[in-house]
Amino acid sequence: MEITNVTEYEAIAKEKLPKMDQWTLQENRNAFARILFRPRILIDVSKIDMTTTILGFKISMPIMVAPTAMQKMAHPEGEYATARAASAAGTIMTLSSWATSSVEEVASTGPGIRFFQLYVYKNRKVVEQLVRRAERAGFKAIALTVDTPRLGRRESDIKNRFTLPPNLTLKNFEGLDLGKMDEANDSGLASYVAGQIDRTLSWKDVQWLQTITSMPILVKGVITGEDARIAIQAGAAGIIVSNHGARQLDYVPATISALEEVVKATQGRIPVFLDGGVRRGTDVFKALALGASGIFIGRPVVFSLAAEGEAGVRKVLQMLRDEFELTMALSGCRSLKEITRNHITTEWDTPRPSARL
Template sequence: MVNIEEITNVTEYEELAKQRLPKMAFDYYASGAEDQWTLKENRTAFERIRFRPRILVDVTNVDMTTTVLGFKISMPIMVAPTAFQRMAHPEGELATARAVSSHGTIMTLSSWATSSVEEVASTGPGIRFFQLYVYKDRNVVAQLVRRAEKAGFKAIALTVDTPRLGRRESDIKNRFVLPGHLTLKNFDGLDLGKMDKSQDSGLATYVAGQIDRSLSWKDVKWLKTITSLPILVKGVITAEDAHIAVEAGAAGIIVSNHGARQLDYVPATISALEEVVQAAAGRVPVFLDGGVRRGTDALKALALGAAGVFIGRPVVFSLAVHGETGVRKVLQMLRDEFEIAMALAGCTKVSEINRSHVETDIDRIRIAARL
């Protein structure tokens, strides 16, 4: 076991988790779809963005607080939904919930959590969103949404990019299935909590049998009729869909490619972000997940118009190594990095971060074209 004080950045947890977790569990968390081009691109696209810092700004005090859907949080770095967290640690989502609450930010609970919405709520106060997959049986969906509302969750993050599961070759090779002692806790009482073994990926077989492939924009409107919670549409990467999401009544958009686990060779989310932000035109907030591993990544996303970012894999990797303390450590490292990045860029509050603070490939092409 590596001493937690020796960990200096988020990415160190991935290799440590690989050493600690069973291969099937680690591969499930770490892998992407097919050639995994988008998985790599989610990171390398951040590396192509450069800062344009402003100097001689008094940064004695840097305020990282912001507001998301009316809720004040300590920093614009939140936790994305990641399934099956008890594969990483016995306390799973409960440990994550406590860690996120201690940092005063938002946790999103997966539909496919190994802890129920009620169990997560029992860990104590916190601002929590609920990620929703739409099942073929809409009564299941309505019941789950009602339970999330009753448990005090504050928004629904509707995942819209998974009519079928992406072809994740590691899961196929490993014949991935949820370990026998674990279930999809939100579905236990509905006889949908178990995942059967399959000749390839047990999860892919489960999705094929349960998730509604006919999901369309009309269902976003339907969802609004069964809940008063704001609905975030998660999985938008084009301007065209951003326009439709706003028209359909979404309260916000999450630019996401599902951690590069669905359609390979789609753009990195940071590359798609500005297009979506421009299409949303300030009518709804736009958030980003995918590839965020540094506080500088968060600053780049906010400069390109994001209202906040979500992290996924760093949570489960740190959870696997150090449990709740590991998740706290990850959030603290990102917080510290973000604060320093803001100060060195010449920003004293989140509202001061703007497009002038970054230079992208497109900017460099435009400059070259004028020469």
């Protein structure tokens, strides 16, 4: 079967991966569908520039790879494959703290701009070591996940008695006795988080992180304007509007619905990114029209990785790139800065006054 869009990878991957289903997960997708375009016509779109600069790094398109844990569960090459695919696409990969490949192993795949997603462990020495290792391995920023003081009730993980297969470990914690996830009578991951992740995490820790690293810190998991303002005060270099792939708190809004509130609160002082529910180039355009500086994709990477390894991830990035370019052309936008709020209409917009003839 010829794969023509990102969601078709999902069907193939579903045969290989455990299943999942929640309200916010659907809402992350559905909310995109309710935003409509207002394309402008008769604009010369023979040349389209999708390049952008993120925290000073030039990338080929505003589509980046979100951190997803334990990629070797999807494919034997796991994070190696994802790193090579992101690098080939000229974009940024974010490596999960809970990767099945270490920061050093990912760095060994060759050049590429990489961010490191961080969970703050109770043992701060562990955090410090990890951040230093990421920095030494050439990682360029920290994406600090702030929406997981406890693991959400992931019913599919409980049903699947989620744990890491015996041949895999959380490579970044190997040798610290933190790489193992024991069998548990609900979800091994939930027990692991309860044991290791610090529930006291607060804004002062965002400031503490800045004392141990020169890497910029992105706060990942902001969905309100109030928190966006505090993030700026706390010295964040950017914000990732995220609801953790809709697996933390159910009935939070879709990230695309929360995006504009966060963007308005930052008043352009720091860049705002989005993850969650992006499956099409049209979704990327909608996020940028609502003020995002770029988006991160998670599930499409895992699905395509499970289906076809590195080639799959390359293909997903290429498909999103092509769809996004076409959306720009058909909307009359030749560069990212030409994408404006006027190019879309949302259900929360006030009706436009009709033009007088």
